Amino acid sequence: xxxxxxxxxxxxxxxxxxxxxxxxxxxxxxxxxxxxxxxxxxxxxxxxxxxxxxxxxxxxxxxxxxxxxxxxxxxxxxxxxxxxxxxxx
Amino acid sequence: xxxxxxxxxxxxxxxxxxxxxxxxxxxxxxxxxxxxxxxxxxxxxxxxxxxxxxxxxxxxxxxxxxxxxxxxxxxxxxxxxxxxxxxxxxxxxxxxxxxxxxxxxxxxxxxxxxxxxxxxxxxxxxxxxxxxxxxxxxxxxxxxxxxxxxxxxxxxxxxxxxxxxxxxxxxxxxxxxxxxxxxxxxxxxxxxxxxxxxxxxxxxxxxxxxxxxxxxxxxxxxxxxxxxxxxxxxxxxxxxxxxxxxxxxxxxxxxxxxxxxxxxxxxxxxxxxxxxxxxxxxxxxxxxxxxxxxxxxxxxxxxxxxxxxxxxxx
Numbered sequence: 001x002x003x004x005x006x007x008x009x010x011x012x013x014x015x016x017x018x019x020x021x022x023x024x025x026x027x028x029x030x031x032x033x034x035x036x037x038x039x040x041x042x043x044x045x046x047x048x049x050x051x052x053x054x055x056x057x058x059x060x061x062x063x064x065x066x067x068x069x070x071x072x073x074x075x076x077x078x079x080x081x082x083x084x085x086x087x088x089x
Numbered sequence: 090x091x092x093x094x095x096x097x098x099x100x101x102x103x104x105x106x107x108x109x110x111x112x113x114x115x116x117x118x119x120x121x122x123x124x125x126x127x128x129x130x131x132x133x134x135x136x137x138x139x140x141x142x143x144x145x146x147x148x149x150x151x152x153x154x155x156x157x158x159x160x161x162x163x164x165x166x167x168x169x170x171x172x173x174x175x176x177x178x179x180x181x182x183x184x185x186x187x188x189x190x191x192x193x194x195x196x197x198x199x200x201x202x203x204x205x206x207x208x209x210x211x212x213x214x215x216x217x218x219x220x221x222x223x224x225x226x227x228x229x230x231x232x233x234x235x236x237x238x239x240x241x242x243x244x245x246x247x248x249x250x251x252x253x254x255x256x257x258x259x260x261x262x263x264x265x266x267x268x269x270x271x272x273x274x275x276x277x278x279x280x281x282x283x284x285x286x287x288x289x290x291x292x293x294x295x296x297x298x299x300x301x302x303x304x305x306x307x308x309x310x311x312x313x314x315x316x317x318x319x320x321x322x323x324x325x326x327x328x329x330x331x332x333x334x335x336x337x338x339x340x341x342x343x344x345x346x347x348x349x350x351x352x353x354x355x356x357x358x359x360x361x362x363x364x365x366x367x368x369x370x371x372x373x374x375x376x377x378x379x380x381x382x383x384x385x386x387x388x389x390x391x392x393x394x395x396x397x398x399x400x401x402x403x
Contacts, residue, residue: 027245043228045245047292048267052226052284 001066002074008059008087018085019050025080031067033077044077055087091221092117095175095198098142102213104177107184107199108192116174116198118142121217123210125149126176129168130156139171142213146206150182158187165191173197179206219280222272223344231264231281231314232256234369238281238314240269240348241365243322247355250291252322255362262311263301266291271316273344279316288312318349318372320365325354335371335382 026033026044033044037059042049044063055061061081065073082088095116099106106113124141127149145153156164169176169191175198178184184192184199192199202209229242230249234256241249250266257263265283272280283289289302289310302310319341323329331354332339341350351368353361371381 039224040226042226042268043245046228046267047298048287048290049226049228052268052286054286 001064002070003062003064004074004078005060005062006078006081006088008055008061009057010055010085010087011057013057014055014085014087016051020047021084022077022080023047023050025076026073028076029065029067029069029073031065031070031073033063033065033073036062036064091224092119093217093220094118098175098213098217099200101216102202102209104200104202107178107189107201108197110193111196111198113175113198118174118217119221121214121221123214125206125210126168127152130164132164134167134171137171139173141173142217143173143176144179144206144210145176145182146179147182150178153185153188161185161187169195169197175200177202177209179204179209219272219274222274222280224270224272225344226268226270226284227343228267229269230266231269231283231316232365233262233264233311233314234366235261235373237369237372238264238317239365239369240281240316240319241322242319243355244324246294247322247324248361249322250293252361252365254291254293256365257301257305257309259362259366260309261366262309262314263289263291264311264314266301271343273346277346279343279346279348280313281316282313316343316348318369319351320368321350321352322355322361323352325356329354334385336386 023045035042035044035050035053037053037055040053042053044050063074063077065077067073095113095118098104098118099113120138120141122138122141123144124138125146126143129137130149130152153161165188169188176184176192177200179202181201181203183201189199204212227242228245229240230253231238231240232253233239241252243249253263253266264281266287268284268287269281270284272282274280289300291299291301293299321341331352339350339352340347349372353364355361374381
């Protein structure tokens, strides 16, 4: 079980397409992956869950991964959030 | 912690805003309780629950009217500077000028309703309790099957949404796909709803998002439903034990409330929708006082007592 918190910076909010890409990234892994804000906890492999997460600027997002490939999953999700989506300041 | 914006309260309870200068969208209600500040008007401020909605009825109002101007000045100032969210005047009673002055000074919204005090109190407590109930979001599908709220859970990709679609085609009603918001409204009631963003939508792998309400009509959806039964889908494996009799009920806990839970093994060729329907009807029958597993148990017992002979064939 791994856990990491990331502070989100996305002044314009997050669009559906990159969310779908993030779900694809998460779905590659066997591990159970969850994203958490202070009010919601959703499965990162679920499109509908991720769409309803409604990330806002300044939110603290906690990524947790549990399973055999948790390290790879955590690394790729983190770099996806950072490099592709520019969510991390 | 859930909160409600004051403008939602005003719209829902049909209140008149006597202080439109104050921005009510910034005021948040955090507690489902209310307070009638009769004792506070006499000058007693120990244990004062300032965070609650303050409600003034005829008793408080007539007491306030007979207070001397100096006393009013002292009490109003103290009362309204205590970080209270709003004051509601019932029966269309109107606050005096002094009250209004201190309310505006401290940014306390003053509201008015036509309702009688106890009616209004009952209504607002009931509504706030539902709105401010502890809430979690879980991964699953909530569907109304024969009036029983069935929550289907299981790993991603196990077939929850397909099962939901089949149930909808059989005439049952979808509440939410993939994400269910669960609220604990009382010690034995959990209510599930869909997040606004994904309401009445289903995601099917390979097809994408479909809108159940526009495709299958209004009769195929509902906005909220109690969670009466949980069906957990699991990959079938030889080593796992699945319930064969159903003599004992298994439970799962959400927000401290226990809900009956069935683990259903997934194997090619199993018709999941029909199993779900059977589970729902069986659950209703149990609630009505008949338990098929116990009936079987009784028959076997009776047979043993009767000396192992099956007399029915005679």
